[in-house]
Amino acid sequence: MSEPFPTVFADHASLAVGDPVPPLERTIGLPDMVAYAGATWDWHRLHYDTAYVAEKGLPGPIVDGQVYGALLVEMLQDWLGPQSFVHRLELSFRNLVFAGERLRCTGTVTEVGSDRLTVELKVVAVAEDGADGRAAAAPARAVVLLGTPDGPGAG
């Protein structure tokens, strides 16, 4: 389930190295995975077919790794608002995430320039006690352009 889109965003002029990005958490249920499979035209059975993944010895359908990238972009845009543009996003995959698990996306500002900032990011599966569990994507990093709703190729 999505949360309402924010109406108040970070003050770009006040951003500083070390600032945390407000985290984004989302439980990825099987219906969400079916919806994502449809939205991306990716109908691989690993992402929704419980009998098929059981045959493979997996604990459940596998969350598509590209979901992590989509959530990281959402987290950054929800924080910085529509006058920002995620120009670069890099992520390394670490561990599988399965249907029904909760993902936690976090980030910290590592560089601030006049028109952009760099953020170190991480995606983890949330453990049963609420702590960070195994890493889903780490390291990860984004460069976000500030003061513009679109990228350098917009013309």
Place this chain on the structure above:
Amino acid sequence: MSLLTDEVRALEGRTKVYTAPEPFGAAAGRYFGLAIGDANPLYSDPDYARAQGLDGVTAPLTLVCETNQYAALPADHEGYAGHTWDLDIPHTRQVRGGNAYTFHRRIRPEDVVTATWRITSVSEKVTGSGSAMLVVASTATYTNQDDELLAENAETIIFVELARSGTEQA
């Protein structure tokens, strides 16, 4: 035994090109936003998007990098109907390494996207546990009908020797 055979080395430079049969459309971005749970009105509210300086609604940034929508390929036995290099490396399993996306501008509904994939390098490494692994690096460039560069995607796929494997990612 080395995984980096002459046949595998010959993969470097291999290219595949997929052009969408129609414009991207506004519904694709709105649907992706709903599916992922991203309520950003840039994907659904043209008045809001225009107030921010855009021509109209756009799509969530990573959607353009989901190549399946352009590929027009039949589904295989596992239901997959998208881009693949059809690599069959015996006695290995495939692991996703990572992606590095560069977004040059937001997608517009009228964009007709072409995805051009190219294998940039094939190399062999050894895991910490001593297993051989083959690292296949490829890039995709996404352009539109006017040859405008929309996005780039550098992807790493790893084939890990089955005998002594490490972690896995689909």
